Amino acid sequence: MNPVPQHRALLGVDVIGSARLPAYLMNAVPGTISKLVDSALEQSGVEPDHVLSVESPGDGVLMVLPSGQLGAVLDAAVRLDQLTIDHNRWSKPEVRLRVAVHVGPVGDDGFHRARITHTRLLDAPEFKDLLKRCKDEGAEETATTALIVSSEALDTAFSGDHTQVARRGDFASLPVAHKEYRHDAWVRVPGFDPRSLAGFVGAASAPEPAARNQNIAYGAMSGVQAGNVGGDLNFHGGRRR
DSSP: OOOOOOEEEEEEEEETTGGGSOHHHHTTHHHHHHHHHHHHHHHTTOOGGGOOEEEOOSSEEEEEEEGGGHHHHHHHHHHHHHHHHHHHHHSSSOOOEEEEEEEEEOOSSSOOHHHHHHHHHHHOHHHHHHHHHHHHHSOTTTTSEEEEEEHHHHHHHTTTTOOSSOOGGGOEEEEEEETTEEEEEEEEOTTOOHHHHHHHHHHHHSOOOOOOOEEEEESOOOSOOOSSOOSEEEEESSOOO
16 A cells, blocks of 8 residues: 655646747747746746756646645746846747646646646647637737646635735636546736636537528519528518419
8 A cells, every 4th residue: 555645736838839940949938937936936936945856848838846845836827927028128038938837746747737737728628718718819928827726726726825925816717628627727818807708608608509590582472391400590572373
């Protein structure tokens, strides 16, 4: 029998559209993300030795921290927005970020379920579609970052006085169905209030309107027969017999 692994806070950051950058700018992405994330964590009171593990997929970062740091991790995710805006004003490459926060049991080895869930959140098509809609609807500096948080992490972080700048009221619900992961997550996009985000989500999930048939007949008609008639049927001229 194996013991249940310790719960950990997970922070993931991914650069949107990095593959479209020219090579000389793409090479600067890892250093840019590392600098932004380190600054956000430092401003939130997270010390370097609090970070238990770091993975750098190339255009992002995946971090594991003690679960006691969850509130600070959520604050860091929020602070990333202003840090990214400031960076984009003065430096290259300009970046836009997807950020995910989750909490769950993570062992010292192996790919545990919490890590899989965290990856599903960061890569969820619904999350990407929402950010694209926000970018299309917003001004130049809106949707610079977007944050998705699991229900477990959100409930835990806001169960007490655990955050400084992250606010529960800034998040809107987002149903996520990515591979085997099917749960409601929570999203925050600076520049958009939760009601607007909920409207975008609702519009994306609304069914297509049913096709409408219209039947129009002109001239004299005699012996018209029909089985099932759908849509509108208009008679113009002629006479009934």
